[in-house]
Amino acid sequence: MKLHCDVEVVSRHLPTLGMRNRGKGVRAVLSVCEQTPRSQLPGPRRACLLVSTLKDKHGTRYELKENIEQFFTKFVDEGKATIRLKEPPVDICLSKANSNHLKDFLSTVRLAHRGCNVNVQLSTLAPVKASEFEKFKTKMIITSKKDYPLSKSFPCSLEHLQTSYCSLVRVDMRMLCLKNLRKLDLSHNHIKKLPATIGDLIHLQDLNLNDNHLESFSIDLCQSTLQKSLRSLDLSKNRIRALPVQFCQLRELIILKVDDNELIQFPFKIGQLTNLRFLSAARNKLLFLPSEFKNLSLEYLDLFGNTFEQPKVLPVIKLQVPLTLLESSARAVLGNRIPYDSHNIPFHLCQDLDTAKTCVCGSFCLRSFIQGTANMNLHAVAHTVVLVDNMGGTEAPVTSYFCSLTCYVNSTDTLK
Structure with missing residues (x-):
């Protein structure tokens, strides 16, 4: 039985030595392994815990039978737990695990601790393959066309994906199957249109489309689940002339960058973006700001290089x-x-x-x-305003x- 999660092994001797642990886990594969082949040992199978990492594929083995001092499972629904061993005196801290898989894994570890027969298939004491870690990667950065995967899928566990300078002319539909994705960086490509299905990425918080060939941001995206998830959006260096009024339904936005486009106006309900704190729209073709712009409460604003008109005397x-x-x-x-x-x-x-x-x-x-x-x-x-023009x-x-x-x-x- 195996569990994929982040692991930190903390020695309880460290405080007595005046030392502290790193406070950061590494990606690991935990296995409940059979120490001795079943054919050579009558009665219940004796199991151990094997913690393997990418740097140590052979892993570190820990005895389980009558060797667990305590389980800490208060945050198990968040994919976190700690197993406190007697010998060696360490705490095995688990995080970023699938909560259901974690519960099953802890149940198996408890049975092994009590010396009971474990009614699941136990793993063998063998080095973990590198592919086991690849399959559960949470971050992938690709910055050249030659490194872009054409024949194999993206790991379904990805939370951060960057594919820049890959000459993409459209969004790869395989990316839209990555349901855990929180950050998607498609900057420095040749993308002309965004599929509405980007809105199906229910956890997406950060979308970077800087330096592409976009001419619009669709109404469908504005009315998708991005309304509840999207915090940062970078549309700089595109060809966008206007954003739809429905854009202001993305009310969780904190950061918006639309520099170096062809914007002639903001959506006139922009004041509804009450969470917006960073707005950069330099070097566009804005003639004036909408009345609801006065409702914003920003920390940083950059409107340099726009062609603002002088107010008209007559209404x-x-x-x-x-x-x-x-x-x-x-x-x-x-x-x-x-x-x-x-x-x-x-x-x-x-x-x-x-x-x-x-x-x-x-x-x-x-x-x-x-x-x-x-x-x-x-x-x-x-609070902070970049000068609108060279005249201060x-x-x-x-x-x-x-x-x-x-x-x-x-x-x-x-x-x-």
Whole structure:
């Protein structure tokens, strides 16, 4: 019987010698092995614990029968446990194990400790093959085309995969089967489009697509499980002109990099990214910032090299008096937070509601509004601000919307 996990063997003599353990485990294969062939030993089989690592494939053997002082299993559901041996006086600390496999393994070890007959197939005392460790790798970094695997699959246990400078023109579908993946780095390739199935990687926290040929970030990805998992997204050095309004549903984002693209505007609901702390969008074609940009609370902001326009003196007036039935209904639905989807109203109306503008008073407006622009000091939303231009400026134009003439008159100071 075998268990794949991280292992740290800690000697209990270390504190008395004024020494400390490393505090970090290594990937290992634990085996409950038969010490003597069954044919040569009557009665219950005598088992031992063999701990093998990539550097020591022959492993270290530990007696089990009546040799375990204590089991620590408080965090077994998290894949962690400790086996305290009497001789030698060591603690075998296990982590990053499959919780179900760990429970079965500990049950077998208990039986061996009691000298009971172990009713599972025991391993033999033989060196562990290197392929055993390859199969359970959690990190793989490939930085050249010649090293890219064409004939064999990626280890299904991978949590971090980097395939850079491999001339990939599309995302390899084998990557999308790696259900434990937390970090995916596809930087410095030639990828033009992202498959919606990236959204099936339910644990993905860090996605790096720097230096590719992307022209968009799809709505399907914005509405996938990435909404709950994605923390860091790097879209720098691509060809993206706009991000969909649904992009703001990725509300767990902390880091967003979109430098060196062709962005002409941010999603106007960007203020919904309440967890965002690092935003870099240097060297794009931004003309102004959306009104909800003022709702952000950033630690770092870089908007250097954008072509910001000077605020317009006169506002754009699109007021409709009286309000149309569509406008009145939309304001009522959004103002009262009435849930809606394409199952109870037409899809195009859902899109209208999704793209409604927020007035400075907090109300909503669809097609009847006044639009004004004013400069804002970016230090109002970020602790650290990279200069917007070579002249030392930290201001940028922000667009504001007003649902009525009254709101506009009461807020004229914001446009000065």
